[in-house]
Amino acid sequence: METKNTGTxxxxxxxxxxxxxxxxxxxxxxxxxxxxxxGSLSSVALLVVAGAALGGEPVNxxxxxxxxxxxxxxxxxxxxxxxxxxxxxxAFGRVKALAHVMPVAVVAGDLIPGVCPPWYAVLQGxxxxxxxxxxxxxxxxxxxxxxxxxxARPTPAGR
Numbered sequence: 001m002e003t004k005n006t007g008t009x010x011x012x013x014x015x016x017x018x019x020x021x022x023x024x025x026x027x028x029x030x031x032x033x034x035x036x037x038x039g040s041l042s043s044v045a046l047l048v049v050a051g052a053a054l055g056g057e058p059v060n061x062x063x064x065x066x067x068x069x070x071x072x073x074x075x076x077x078x079x080x081x082x083x084x085x086x087x088x089x090x091a092f093g094r095v096k097a098l099a100h101v102m103p104v105a106v107v108a109g110d111l112i113p114g115v116c117p118p119w120y121a122v123l124q125g126x127x128x129x130x131x132x133x134x135x136x137x138x139x140x141x142x143x144x145x146x147x148x149x150x151x152a153r154p155t156p157a158g159r
Contacts, residue, residue: 016087018145018146019085019086019087023141023145024142024143024145024146026142027137027140027142028081028085028143030133030137031081031084031085031134031137031138031143032078032081032085033130034130034131034133034134034137035074035078036078037130038077038127038130038131038134039071039075039077039078041127041129041130042067042070042071042073042127045070045124045127046067049063049064049067058117060115062115062116063116063120066106066109066116066124070106070124070127073098073102076098077095077099077134080092080094080098084147087146089147092138092146092147093147095134095138096138098131099131099132099134099137099138100135100138102131103131103132106125106127107125110124110125
């Protein structure tokens with residue numbers, strides 16, 4: 001006999017009462033704002049790259065791919081943040097992981113000599129600033145209370 005997942009599995013769902021706390025709601029409002037801002041900035045960056053290309057500036061494949069992929073990541077972040085705000089532990093883990101990895105990946109990619117012009121690196125750096133804020137929010141006390149991290153397992157006596 002097959003059972004349906006009702007979304008109440010403590011391994012995958014946060015405590016609903018904690019989701020309703022004012023601090024948690026404020027934290028998720030900040031998460032939504034950060035994701036919206038990131039999506040807006042990365043979309044503007046795509047338009048700037050398109051404008052530069054139309055204006056005769058040299059725009060390479062790396063710049064086009066990065067400028068196109070980052071707004072798409074905003075959609076992924078938005079969806080996962082929405083699911084996390086509804087209590088999904090896996091979605092929160094993904095938001096947290098992306099928020100911590102994306103700024104490093106973007107800045108590191110832009111620092112590779114000869115890959116992109118300085119104006120593009122600055123533009124991309126500005127785009128990921130809201131993601132840095134998102135990383136701070138995901139490590140804040142309000143969301144840590146709702147989504148406690150993995151704790152070290154107690155070792156049995158005698159080991």
